[in-house]
Amino acid sequence: MAQFTATDQSQQRPMHQSPLVWGAAAFLLIAALAVAMTVSMTQGALMLVGGALGLVLYHAAFGFTSAWRVFIIDRRGRGLRAQMVLLAVAVVLFFPALSAGTLFDHPVRGFVSPIGISVMVGAFIFGIGMQLGGGCASGTLFTAGGGNARMVVTLLFFIVGSVLATINFDWWLSLPAFEPTSLVEMGAGPGIAISLALFAVIAAVTVWLERRRHGRLEAAAIPAERRGTARWLRGPWPLLFGAVALALLNFATLSLAGRPWGITSAFALWGAKLVQLVGVDPGQWSYWQQPGNAQALNQSLWHDVTSVMNIGIILGAMAAAALAGRFRPTLNIPVRSLLACVIGGILLGYGARIAFGCNIGAYFSGIASGSLHGWVWMVFAFAGNMVGVRLRPFFFQQPARPAVSGC
Incomplete structure (x- = not known):
């Protein structure tokens, strides 16, 4: 995704883009009202x-892709530790x-998969796709909404x-698999x-490895012009604030939708509706013969929870980018x-479907649901990221060390 060095940030003074801010916000509100009425x-x-998620993702630059890349290349673990905070807050909220x-007298369920x-193959190729495509599922949405044309291409593929x-x-589905299992079943x-305990161990390992290489932990650098109250309007937001906010918004999703936040099932739905327009009938494929998927295919996109939230993320990120003067x-x-x-986008899409989710649906929401498949996804996706990092130099001109964290 788009990367900025500290020098870039200090030289590119943000310009307030009021028309775009109001336009994105107005479109989000009008669309939400129309969906509410229909x-x-x-x-x-x-x-x-979804709009709030897009705003938080953009302003906190909360990415999974570069956080993993920075740790793999440079052993800087600030982004990974923020992810452990994200997961810790989520499980405390979700498990009870x-x-x-x-929840609030409404039935709720988690994302628990075999x-x-x-899962292993899908997570692994998704991890490669993260590094080639330049982002994860949430990162692709919020940077595309923030005006990154390259990520629009990744989104299409x-x-x-x-x-x-x-x-x-x-x-x-016919391949060997264990039954879905959740830690929630233990109580x-x-x-x-x-x-x-597992989050603490992972965080401790990142601290040990970072101090071993650098002698001390990395401190967050905030440009002088972004300090004070202006920071909350234009960003960047503290990474830990973003982690807590995303966990709370995922919990809000659980309370409203009866299930956690997901992203990539909507991409399959959008693509299926597009191939219908060219005369192909995806309803003949077994995936679309499953009750929930068949219903989604036959209804408008506005009835699909994941689709309306994804659209909200794009619009929220667009408003955030305009506030930051970076659209x-x-x-x-x-x-x-x-x-x-192209390659990364295809790997991301294919991997997410066969792994029962992406960095949000399988990793974040899966682990927040107690699903063991979420932990397996994390291990194999991280392995895929290690391969993807090695492939990046063929496609990108980049420094030996990443300049900043973020997506």
Whole structure:
């Protein structure tokens, strides 16, 4: 995704882009109101939650891709530790509700999926796609909404890969797998304790490795012109603030939708509806014959929770980029970088479908649901990122060390 060095940030003074800010905000509110009136108040509220997610993701630069890349290359673990805070807050909020089965008198369920070959392979190729495509699922959405034309290309091929995975999805399901298992089944208390212990171990390992290489931990650098109250309007926001905010917004999603935040199922749906326009019937594929998927395919996108939230994320990120004065799309994309978008996007889409989710649906929401498949996803996706980092120099001109964290 778009990267800025500290020098770039100090030289590129943000210009307030009021018309775009008001336009994106107005479109989000009007769309949410229309969805509320035509579908349900809950659906409209979920679009606004998506808008808030886009704002937080952009202003906190909360990315998974570069956080993992920075750690792999330079052993800087600030981004990974922020992810552990994100997960810790989420499990503390989620586990009691999932154990009870209700939240505010409404039924709720987590994202708990089988652990098998499809998860391992899908997470691994998704990890490669993260580094080639330049982002994860949430990162692709918020940077595309923030005006990064390169990430729009990644998003398009993310959709292509998602559709391709639905064609032979039944074959992946036929491969050996263990039954879905959740730590919540042990009880909320024990499940939380085990999860927090694992997060603490991962954070401690990042601290040890970072101090071993650098002698001390990295401190967040905030440009002088972005300090004070202006920081909360234009960003950047503290990374830990972003982690807590995303966990709270995921919990809001659980309370409204009855299930956690997800992203990539909508990409498969968008692609399926597009292929319908050219005369192909995706309903013949087993993936779209499953009850929930068949219903989504036959309804408008406004009835799909994930789709309305994704649209909200894009609009929220657009407003955030305008507030920061950074909504300046450019089509000057090197050919090799463009090729990386195509390959990376396809790997992201295909991998997410066969792994039962992405960095949000499988990793964040999966672990927040206590699903063991979320932990397996993390291990194999990280391995894929290590391969992707080694492939990046062929596609990108980049320094030996990443300049900044973020997506």
